Amino acid sequence: MASNTVQMTFDRLVQLPGVTGAILIDGNGVPVRTNLPANVARIYADRMRPLVILARSMVQDLENGDELSYVRLRTRRQETMVATENEHTIILIQDNRVLDESWRSSVASRRASAL
Amino acid sequence: MSKIYLKAMEDVVQRNTDNTNRITEQAQGFVVSENAGDSLLHTSFDLTTAQSIVKHLHASFLKLAQSCVRDLDTDDKLCFLRVKTRKHEFLVSPEEAFTVTVVL
Numbered sequence: 001m002a003s004n005t006v007q008m009t010f011d012r013l014v015q016l017p018g019v020t021g022a023i024l025i026d027g028n029g030v031p032v033r034t035n036l037p038a039n040v041a042r043i044y045a046d047r048m049r050p051l052v053i054l055a056r057s058m059v060q061d062l063e064n065g066d067e068l069s070y071v072r073l074r075t076r077r078q079e080t081m082v083a084t085e086n087e088h089t090i091i092l093i094q095d096n097r098v099l100d101e102s103w104r105s106s107v108a109s110r111r112a113s114a115l
Numbered sequence: 116m117s118k119i120y121l122k123a124m125e126d127v128v129q130r131n132t133d134n135t136n137r138i139t140e141q142a143q144g145f146v147v148s149e150n151a152g153d154s155l156l157h158t159s160f161d162l163t164t165a166q167s168i169v170k171h172l173h174a175s176f177l178k179l180a181q182s183c184v185r186d187l188d189t190d191d192k193l194c195f196l197r198v199k200t201r202k203h204e205f206l207v208s209p210e211e212a213f214t215v216t217v218v219l
Contacts, residue, residue: 072198075184075192
């Protein structure tokens with residue numbers, strides 16, 4: 001069973017704007033929580049596992065002692081965030097347009113408060 | 116690499132000097148590599164650092180990320196990649212012929 005901290009992180013992330021899918025994966029690559037159909041979650045978990053493994057070793061190769069926090073893959077349709085914490089991995093799938101809108105509104109509000 | 120190709124690259128670099136200077140003000144630096152042979156084209160880093168980024172990030176990890184996206188949806192395509200670590204952030208933009216990485 002995943003630790004409470006990871007569970008709480010997962011619950012918080014699912015509520016971010018534009019989240020269309022979320023998957024919590026344990027250290028063995030098995031999805032333990034998701035709001036997607038089980039077979040879809042399994043496919044994402046399988047595809048992202050080698051990516052996380054390579055990302056971790058790449059980060060070490062680029063600078064000894066550094067550690068991976070997350071990878072974000074922006075495609076034409078969606079943005080997939082793959083975040084790692086200890087043994088667990090969280091995959092978050094977000095809609096591009098909603099993501100862009102929330103980014104623009106946060107930039108606009110920061111400008112407004114600066115005036 | 117042909118001289119014509121190198122000349123074209125130099126022209127692009129010349130035309131974008133303002134952009135690259137602006138990037139360098141806000142970032143640790145940038146690396147541009149050519150996709151066909153994963154060869155270093157232009158960088159603000161020292162050669163060792165730049166070649167390490169091209170080797171590990173452009174030639175290896177980016178290729179895997181692109182194939183992951185294809186596997187999940189054959190009609191989709193990787194447009195941008197961000198790798199955040201404890202110490203740095205790598206912003207990778209894969210274009211048709213070149214790949215640009217900015218390191219924050």
